[in-house]
Amino acid sequence: MIKLVLFFLLVLGLAGLFAWVADLPGSVMVTLSDTELEVSLLFAAVAIVALIAATMIAWWFIKGIIRSPERLTRHFRSRKRDRGYQALSTGMIAIGAGDSGLARKMNARALQNLDPSTEPLLHLLDAQTSLLEGNHDKARHKFEAMLEDPETRPLGLHGLYLEAQKLGETRAARHFAELAAKDAPQLDWASRAAMEARTANADWDGALTLLDRQLATKQIAKEIYERQRAVLMTAKSMEIVDTDPARSRSLAAEAVSMQPEFVPAVLAQAKAAIRKGDTRTAGKVLEAAWKREPHPQIGDLYLHLRPGDPVQDRLIRARKLEQWKPQNSVAALVLARALYEAGEYDEARQKIEPVVRTEPRESAFLLLADIEDEQTGDEGRVRHWLAQAVKAPRDPAWTADGYVSEHWAPISPVTGRLDAFEWRVPVEQVLPLVDGKPVGAFEYDATVPVIPIIEADRAIPESRPNTTVEDVSLSVDEIEPDLPSEAPVSTGPDASNDAPPLAEEPLEPVSAEPAVAPIHRPGPPDDPGPVGPPPQKDSRYRLF
Structure with missing residues (x-):
């Protein structure tokens, strides 16, 4: 609308200008050789404008003739590029539909019309087509070639990671995830895979560093960060409780401060304190956790703060737990067990019978x-x-x-x-x-x-x-x-059973x-105990 108004204003201005020139008195004398021509001022103005317009039209025509080969070349190049992108688009759709034949045909047509050095999607189409055809070696080489270009490096690492996972190459998959997480910390898949790799190797310090990086790049919420950090610190505390109980206790205490309801952190803090000989602090930690929410493992550790304590001392502590949480099935079970070990069978039965009625x-x-x-x-x-x-x-x-x-x-x-x-x-x-x-x-x-x-x-x-x-x-x-x-x-009560007595089998300790x-x-049933991660076969991947 504004352009239309401006156009009308321009036309109106030119018309006014020509009208003003036409009303001006005077003439223009033009001398050509010995001929003198006298024309009006308006005619002279119109002639000048027409001469300028004719000159511009002539220059445009001559320039068009000169540049026509270049324009024709650009036109054909544009048509070729359009055909290439059309083939690329059709090929990607064929990949999604699982049509390997059409995908390979479109890949060949796209390669004829596009330059692979300037179009990274050609590499992706070729690699995905190879995967669809079952040619994993060719696909792997394509993904590895993408690592040379900074623009396609994340794409190549992601392709290598997915393919290694599919083929069971766990070590190679984690290696590519670590590279991707190092190059681009904002990649969610890389961070998650790298976290799994570090936790599987018990690299708790590396996992904590990666977790801090995930929070800095806003990949995880603050609540998830605090929870996972408490888990990792608890794992680290459990690992070093025998070698460095002071550090173990500090880590577990920080985990409890972030997640007070996290029972493993409470147990880790108490065990570290016991390892240092500070049973009083361990008892306070367990008592606070018990009052928040009774847990059987907290109760059991509280009763065995000092392993050499007699049964009566454990019974006293069990009664305290039951007093703090009366009418609680967990507390009743802990007390009933302590009563049984102390030989108080009647009272133990009185404590356990309500549990089997309400929460069997x-x-x-x-x-x-x-x-x-x-x-x-x-x-x-x-x-x-x-x-x-x-x-x-x-x-x-x-x-x-x-x-x-x-x-x-x-x-x-x-x-x-x-x-x-x-x-x-x-x-x-x-x-x-x-x-x-x-x-x-x-x-x-x-x-x-x-x-x-x-x-x-x-x-x-x-x-x-x-x-x-x-x-x-x-x-x-x-x-x-x-x-x-x-x-x-x-x-x-009166029925008889003449069946032979059942053979008694010895109980294994x-x-x-x-x-x-x-x-x-966990290992197979015949193994003597749990085993570690399965041994890696010779990898078909080059670890960069």
Whole structure:
């Protein structure tokens, strides 16, 4: 609109100018050789303007003729470039659709019309086409060639990283991720992969440095940063607790200050204090954590602050824990266990029975079985409680990606994910729902007669002398199906059971070693213990 107004103003100005010149008196005398021409002032002005216009038109025409070869060349070059980009676009679409034949055809056409030195996407199209065709060696060479150009280096590293992961080259994949994270810290995939590599190698200091870099580049939120930093500092504290307890205690204390509810950090701080001989500080740390949220491992460590303490001293500490958190199932279980170890069987039974009614769990029934065995020696009652324990929900444990462990670890032994372990009830199976209730779910019934209850597929050894909670395994595999399915089973107080007694199998001692190494993948069942990462095969990648 403004341009239109300006155009009208210009036309109006020129018209006014010519009108003003036409009204001026006078003439213009033009002498050509011996001829004199006298014209009006307006005619002279119009002639001058026309001469200028004709000169400009002539110059434009001559210039067009001179430059026509160049323009024609540029026109054909532009058409060629357009055909190349059209082929490149079609080829990338073919890659996404999985059409390797069309992708290779478009790649050849794009190479004919575009210069690979000025168009990096040609390398990507060629590499992706090779991958689609299954030619991994050619694709790898293409990605390696991209590393020479700073503009395409991140793209080449990403391609090499993905391809190494796909082929199981873990060492090479982590190497490329480290290079990418060093060159471009803002790349999220590179930072995550580099973090997995450093935590898998227990490089906690390097992981902390990388975590600080991720926060500086705003890849992670402040809350996630604090949580992961607490996890890494706890892992570092656990690693050096025997060699440098002072440093271990400092790291764990900082982790607790950032995440007060993080139980592994609390345990690490208390263990470091105990290692230094400062049991008073360790007790205060555990007491504060217990008052925030009771946890079985906090209670157990609090009871065993001084390993040489007599049973009565541990019972006193257990009573304190129960006083701080009355009507709490975790506190009741801790106190009941301490009462059992002190020989107070009646009071232990009084503490544990409300738990099996309100929050039934296998450890509670196992403890009842131990109390029954020590107090009355009634094998029928013992077998009943053991059968209830087999059916009861499992106790919470540290779980990560389907892997269950008695001890916390900073990374998942399955996926290598940081901060994967959670304290929760392990999920073993999904039960079908009938009338809104899971079929096969445990329901506690206090009216069930206390007689031996044996299932054909989950038989329990008939005699377990001196059974303790540590000796009783909740695994169905350990409870051998020694009883034939056709054997008669007692169904009431007066029922008789003529089946031959079950063969007693010796119980294997329970190892005090951790069930899972913090940073190792569990070995096969026949292995004597956990093993480290699998040995790397000869890599087909050049590590730059």
